[in-house]
Amino acid sequence: MRHLTTTVLFFLFLFKAYGQFKSKGKKFDKALIAGQIEPIQKITTPDAFFLLEGQRTLSGPEHLQQYYTALFKEQEIKSLERNTLETIELGNHVIEMGTFNKNFIRKSDKMEITHEGKYWYIWKKVKDEFLLFSYVEGYHKELSRNEYVVIDTGIEPENKGTIELKAYAALGEKAIREWNPELRIPMYTDDAIFYPFADTAKVGIDVLAPYLIGYHQNDIQIDLIKSQPFAYQYFDCYVLQFSTFEVDWRFNETSGTNKGKGITLWKRQPDHSLKVYRKIGSHNDLNP
Incomplete structure (x- = not known):
């Protein structure tokens, strides 16, 4: 009762x-x-x-x-x-x-x-x-x-993640820097949903895995990548994380910088590790 x-x-x-x-x-x-x-x-x-x-x-x-x-x-x-x-x-x-x-x-x-x-x-x-x-x-x-409208205003958040969140950020950096989808895919749960930049939601690992493999196909060189949690909250089985990212890249004779931010909802696994359960990301305009 x-x-x-x-x-x-x-x-x-x-x-x-x-x-x-x-x-x-x-x-x-x-x-x-x-x-x-x-x-x-x-x-x-x-x-x-x-x-x-x-x-x-x-x-x-x-x-x-x-x-x-x-x-x-x-x-x-x-x-x-x-x-x-x-x-x-x-x-x-x-x-x-x-x-x-x-x-x-x-x-x-x-x-x-x-x-x-x-x-x-x-x-x-x-x-x-x-x-x-x-x-x-x-x-x-x-x-x-x-x-769209952009103004030259916004916070410049510092890296304030826990040791655990910083470790997962470093793992994500390694996966992208080495262009290794096989390292990145296991970071997501089987029922994960990812809302990427300029695209529709990728629902479930059967959809998400091919998307991530395709993302890593181009012969792009990564000169710098930083992913920094700046705010977070722990719940019983989840962690809500806000973060920023910066990537300097080269492709043939072209180069550039991408900056942005996003939110990750991590889900605690039976072995106490964290996996991405929900995630959304967006880019910043570099010339507001």
Whole structure:
């Protein structure tokens, strides 16, 4: 009977929480369409991280003020539809993942543009309500530079991971530096979902493994790679990690640098190791 009562209470909590953060999500979208910044700030935590495609990591109300002022100056959002694919409850955090379709008018030339992509909300319970602790937005294809807004603002986070997280970061660096998919693939669970840059979600290892093998096929030389956790939280069976990356590469006569950020949800395995359960990444624009 005690087990049944606990289960019922858990689902009641989840049902109540779901209604609350879905309501907050609607407020977020309504504010985007209305071009209003204050409602966005009201539903976010003071230390919120926004990881947006092309933009360095934003944190806190001042960054949100600067970014959305620039966004609303350039974009008049006409419609925004979301499709929630998955919700994961982690203690006082809830991760909501899905896809979106956004239609807007670019004010500079009155062009109508539609974007399709993926998003993550991370809601955090603060006292008796859920607030937005992190928001990630990426696209299903690479966009032209004039299709998105970037400002020269963002945090430069330091490497603050635990010894465990730094070790896995080093392993990931080694796999990419040596262009070795056989080292990288076992880092994911069989039911992992990866939301990569400029692409749709890769669901399950049967899809993800060929994707990673294809990623490693080109004869690219890696001169520098850094992957640094900058914020994290441990839960019973999971670790939520925020990180940045930087890669200097060469291919024939061409060279370049990629920088970006992402979120990894690690899942603890029976042998106490960690494997990637959910992951999303996006690039930074180097010339905002």
